[in-house]
Amino acid sequence: MQKPILSLYHLVREPLVQTAAKPPLLIMLHGYGSNEEDLFSFADYLPKDLLIVSLRAPHQLPPYGYAWYAIHWDNTDGKFSDIEQAKASQQLLLRVLDELKNTYDFDSKNIGLLGFSQGAILSLATALSYPILFKYVVALSGYLNQKLLVEKPLSSACQHLSVFASHGIQDPVIPVAWARETPAFLDDLGVKNQYFEYAAGHTVSRENFEDLLKWFAQRD
Secondary structure (H helix, E strand, O other), rough: OOOOOOOOOEEEEOOOOOOOOOOOOOEEEEEOOOOOHHHHHHHOOOOOOOEEEEEEOOOEOOEEEEEOOOOOOEEOOOOEEOOOHHHHHHHHHHHHHHHHOOOOOOOOOOOOEEEHHHHHHHHEEEEEHHHHOOOOEEEEEEEEEEEOOOOOHHHHHHHEEEEEEEEEEEOOOOOHHHHHHHHHHHHHHHOOOEEEOOOOOOOOOOOHHHHHHHHHHOOO
């Protein structure tokens, strides 16, 4: 049977080891102005049992980048996000997840999101809005934008989630103060989380990546 085409262009790394169980799925969401190849460069270093799918965001930014939603600037409000466009991308992500279930054989109870910057913002908001669908989130250089939540998450619905969040204290794009609010919000929900800061800017430092690999190695 011919496999359906996904709604978003994507790159795939099939599991590098075969086990009796279905593989876990990891979905990657890149940052504003980047593309699906960016985070996919991590794939060779991540656990070999993962099915990894790196998605390209739907909105093109000339000359070659993409975004999950627009970021606007004006003299009154400064920099702000297009919330409706971001929510539309959330729904698109859920549609792609359904398409993936019809395309690849993976453990539907072991799905993670890994995002950088805008991709991290979307990952956190989507997992907390639809916690039944996800097991964990990796949020690199992002923060929880509560305006993207469908409704206030229920603690009872989020107990199974775990989050790895990290940020550079010298980040000029997303203030570290915004990122520092995320673990407090997760703690109030009872969501298991680890938050790391590094002497870095808007990037994933070597130390950050090493901590991420340790976190993956310890995941259940």
